[in-house]
Amino acid sequence: SSELTQDPAVSVALGQTVRITCQGDSLRSYYASWYQQKPGQAPVLVIYGKNNRPSGIPDRFSGSSSGNTASLTITGAQAEDEADYYCNSRDSSGNLRVFGGGTKLTVL
Amino acid sequence: QVQLQESGPGLVKPSETLSLTCAVSGYSISSGYYWGWIRQPPGKGLEWIGSIYHSGSTYYNPSLKSRVTISVDTSKNQFSLKLSSVTAADTAVYYCARDRTGYDWAFSDYWGQGTLVTVSS
Numbered sequence: 001s002s003e004l005t006q007d008p009a010v011s012v013a014l015g016q017t018v019r020i021t022c023q024g025d026s027l028r029s030y031y032a033s034w035y036q037q038k039p040g041q042a043p044v045l046v047i048y049g050k051n052n053r054p055s056g057i058p059d060r061f062s063g064s065s066s067g068n069t070a071s072l073t074i075t076g077a078q079a080e081d082e083a084d085y086y087c088n089s090r091d092s093s094g095n096l097r098v099f100g101g102g103t104k105l106t107v108l
Numbered sequence: 109q110v111q112l113q114e115s116g117p118g119l120v121k122p123s124e125t126l127s128l129t130c131a132v133s134g135y136s137i138s139s140g141y142y143w144g145w146i147r148q149p150p151g152k153g154l155e156w157i158g159s160i161y162h163s164g165s166t167y168y169n170p171s172l173k174s175r176v177t178i179s180v181d182t183s184k185n186q187f188s189l190k191l192s193s194v195t196a197a198d199t200a201v202y203y204c205a206r207d208r209t210g211y212d213w214a215f216s217d218y219w220g221q222g223t224l225v226t227v228s229s
Contacts, residue, residue: 096156097214
C-alpha cells in the first residue's frame with residue numbers, strides 16, 4: 001500500500017503531552033517527515049529522518065517510529081501548537097512521495 | 109536563506125492547461141536536490157504532485173501522471189509545473205518546495221507561500 005493513515009483530530013490540554021500517529025506499509029522501510037500547517041499558511045517542516053528538528057523548531061517536538069507506525073510527540077503542548085499536522089514519506093517503491101490525510105490538533 | 113516563489117494564472121478554464129513557475133533564490137538549482145510540487149484543495153489535505161532532479165529526472169504521482177509535466181530551467185534558477193485537461197477538482201493551492209532525499213528518508217525543507225489556482229469558466 002502507498003497510503004499513510006492519520007487520525008483526523010486529536011486534542012490535548014495545555015501543557016500536556018500528545019502523540020500524533022501515522023500508519024502505512026512504507027513506514028517499515030522509510031522514515032516519515034512531519035509538517036505543521038496553520039490556517040492560511042504554507043506547511044512547515046518540524047521533524048525529519050529518525051528524529052531531527054530543523055533549526056528554529058522547539059525541542060518539545062520529537063519523532064519516533066516502530067513497525068508501520070510513525071509518531072510525532074509534542075511534550076508540553078502550547079497554544080501556538082494548535083494546527084494541522086501532516087506526515088509524509090516515500091512510498092513502497094521508494095521513488096514517490098505520499099502524504100497522510102492530516103490531523104487537526106486542538107489545544108484545550 | 110533559500111526562498112521559493114510560485115507564480116502563474118490564478119484562474120484557468122476547464123479543459124485547459126494549468127501552468128505555474130517556481131522561482132528559487134538563495135540556492136542554485138544546478139547544485140543539486142529535488143524540487144517538487146504539492147497541492148491542497150480548499151479545506152482538504154496535502155497531495156504530492158511530483159518532483160524533478162536538477163538533472164531533469166522526474167517522478168510523478170501515478171494518479172496525475174498522464175496530465176503532469178515538471179521541468180527545470182537552471183539558467184533562470186526556476187522549475188515549472190504543467191497540468192493539462194484541468195477540471196474543477198484541480199482547484200487548489202499549489203506549493204513548490206525543495207526536496208531532500210536519502211537512503212531511507214525524504215522531506216521538503218523549504219516551501220513557497222503557495223498560490224491559489226481556481227478552475228472555472
